[in-house]
Amino acid sequence: MKDYKELIRERRQEKGISQNQLAKMVGISQPYxxxxxxGVRNPTLPTLMKICEILEISLFGQEETNS
Structure with missing residues (x-):
């Protein structure tokens, strides 16, 4: 299973979102x-939840389904 940083990067790229764009959506800096x-820094839980919400990533590592 991939770790969260790989999932974030891959999903962000799949959606065509730059790091800077995602950072602005989340309310953090691009360097952060x-x-x-x-993997230099771990996000806070609220930050991770916001990233996952924007990128449609389950906190448990499985893709969200629209059922």
């Missing part, structure tokens, strides 16, 4: 977003 994706 980069540090999250590279």
């Amino acid at each position: 977003m980069n540090q999250i994706e590279t």
Whole structure:
């Protein structure tokens, strides 16, 4: 299973969103977003939840379904 930083980076790229765009949507700086994706820093739970909401990633690592 992929870790959260890989999932975030892959999903962000699939959606055609830059790190800067995602950072603005989440309300964090682009350098902090980069540090999250590279594993230098761990996001707070509220930040991680916001990223997952925007990128439609389940906190449990499974893709969301629209059923």
